[in-house]
């Protein structure tokens with residue numbers, strides 16, 4: 001019951017604080033669900049990061065498409081992108097994701113991940129950005145500011161990352177750690193469709209608003 005009230009409050013905050021923002025034409029976002037296939041990512045109490053990352057990406061894809069964005073995914077199912085015979089599966093998977101991004105040539109890449117920490121009390125969101133790509137920091141800051149405005153928990157300030165996929169992106173790229181699987185309450189929330197929708201709503205609002213700052217403004 002308590003979780004329901006919190007979710008309702010967060011949702012109302014999100015809806016009331018920002019009008020629906022529609023993307024400029026041709027705004028193409030690639031969404032990357034971290035891990036997959038041979039690599040489950042973090043796994044806590046039977047909940048795997050790879051599976052939840054993909055769920056969140058799919059909800060975010062729908063939210064962005066509903067607002068007029070073109071959306072592509074690096075991985076569309078539970079499988080990673082490396083060939084099964086690859087010697088180093090991680091390296092091959094990352095190479096395939098980077099190749100896909102280069103071919104798609106999007107305006108923005110968003111990689112979705114989940115965090116862990118030895119202390120179960122630690123929780124919250126954190127955004128990272130590609131240090132060398134102009135615009136990445138603006139998108140990461142916009143997303144984290146939007147989370148903050150909507151009353152979502154923040155773990156730490158926005159930071160640059162050397163995460164391979166984001167760092168070597170040909171376009172602005174951000175990585176979002178959407179919460180801690182090691183925090184029981186956050187782990188439970190992250191598995192709910194309503195919380196995934198709240199995350200998607202806020203990410204979409206932030207990135208489209210940030211995009212408008214460098215192009216024609218069209219808000220309704």
Ligand SMILES: [Zn+2]
Nearest residue numbers: 034041113114
């Ligand atoms: Zn991860």
